[in-house]
Amino acid sequence: MPGTAAPYPYRPPHPHPPAETPAETTTRLRPVGTRHPFRTAAAAVCVVLGLGLIGGAATGSWLISDSSADPAAHSAYTVGREAWHSIPVDTLFPRTLKGEGAGPGGADRVWTRIAVAPDSGCTGALDPLLLKTLRPVGCSRLLRATYTDATSSSVTTVGLVFTEGDTDAMHALGSRYAGEHLGARTDLMPRAYPVKNSPAAGFGDRQRASWTVHVLTEVPVVVFAVSGFADGRKVTDPQPAEKAMAVNATTAAAQAGLGHEAKGVADRVERGLRRTVADLTEKPE
Numbered sequence: 001m002p003g004t005a006a007p008y009p010y011r012p013p014h015p016h017p018p019a020e021t022p023a024e025t026t027t028r029l030r031p032v033g034t035r036h037p038f039r040t041a042a043a044a045v046c047v048v049l050g051l052g053l054i055g056g057a058a059t060g061s062w063l064i065s066d067s068s069a070d071p072a073a074h075s076a077y078t079v080g081r082e083a084w085h086s087i088p089v090d091t092l093f094p095r096t097l098k099g100e101g102a103g104p105g106g107a108d109r110v111w112t113r114i115a116v117a118p119d120s121g122c123t124g125a126l127d128p129l130l131l132k133t134l135r136p137v138g139c140s141r142l143l144r145a146t147y148t149d150a151t152s153s154s155v156t157t158v159g160l161v162f163t164e165g166d167t168d169a170m171h172a173l174g175s176r177y178a179g180e181h182l183g184a185r186t187d188l189m190p191r192a193y194p195v196k197n198s199p200a201a202g203f204g205d206r207q208r209a210s211w212t213v214h215v216l217t218e219v220p221v222v223v224f225a226v227s228g229f230a231d232g233r234k235v236t237d238p239q240p241a242e243k244a245m246a247v248n249a250t251t252a253a254a255q256a257g258l259g260h261e262a263k264g265v266a267d268r269v270e271r272g273l274r275r276t277v278a279d280l281t282e283k284p285e
Contacts, residue, residue, distance in 0.1 A: 076281050093116055159193075202231075208226050218277075224266065
């Protein structure tokens with residue numbers, strides 16, 4: 001370019017490659033002296049050591065390569081722990097959930113999503129006692145969404161608690177929930193997520209009618225759901241879904257099928273999460 005100094009001094013090109021000089025073509029090879037046995041042995045040792053170092057380096061590189069492909073790096077726990085921000089919200093909480101045979105007497109159900117809560121921590125979003133119960137596995141993130149049924153007569157909040165626990169911690173929590181029947185305690189009932197200007201506008205703590213909590217052990221997640229009436233009525237006798245779904249149950253929650261609502265929504269969100277995590281942990285061909 002004009003005004004720019006050439007990076008190297010200019011040399012006119014040769015029309016032909018320079019010819020080799022007689023010295024270059026006639027110089028005789030230098031005679032090689034007789035090798036001393038000690039030097040020969042030393043050279044052999046150096047060759048062996050060199051091959052050993054090269055082999056060790058190659059083995060090390062193979063080990064590093066294998067560790068990067070460790071299946072544990074793509075385990076269900078690793079994928080599941082990151083699912084709250086790596087899986088689309090419409091996959092975690094579909095806009096519509098179909099519950100074939102999920103209602104009382106095997107009736108079909110359809111639930112429509114009203115809103116998804118902003119992701120948050122568990123403090124404030126869960127009752128203090130429930131938060132304390134989950135403390136052994138920790139709380140990494142909490143996701144919630146609220147649904148309504150086809151008639152807009154009931155509302156259900158479903159939640160996913162993404163924990164920090166390992167397999168042992170999750171199994172221990174699951175065993176405790178089952179052994180101590182923690183899922184049936186009203187003081188460990190999950191909180192609802194109300195939504196303004198919707199059927200769930202009045203869905204608060206006093207409106208909770210039925211609920212379910214399931215500690216997963218395949219992935220570090222606790223799934224819960226809590227249901228209530230869309231008209232905002234207070235419920236004085238909330239009942240866990242398992243009991244509200246019994247044939248002889250007579251509570252208001254049972255008669256309205258709210259146990260089926262909580263269990264049906266929770267089951268379908270849980271199945272979707274399991275299926276998605278399983279797909280993401282499959283090894284590529």
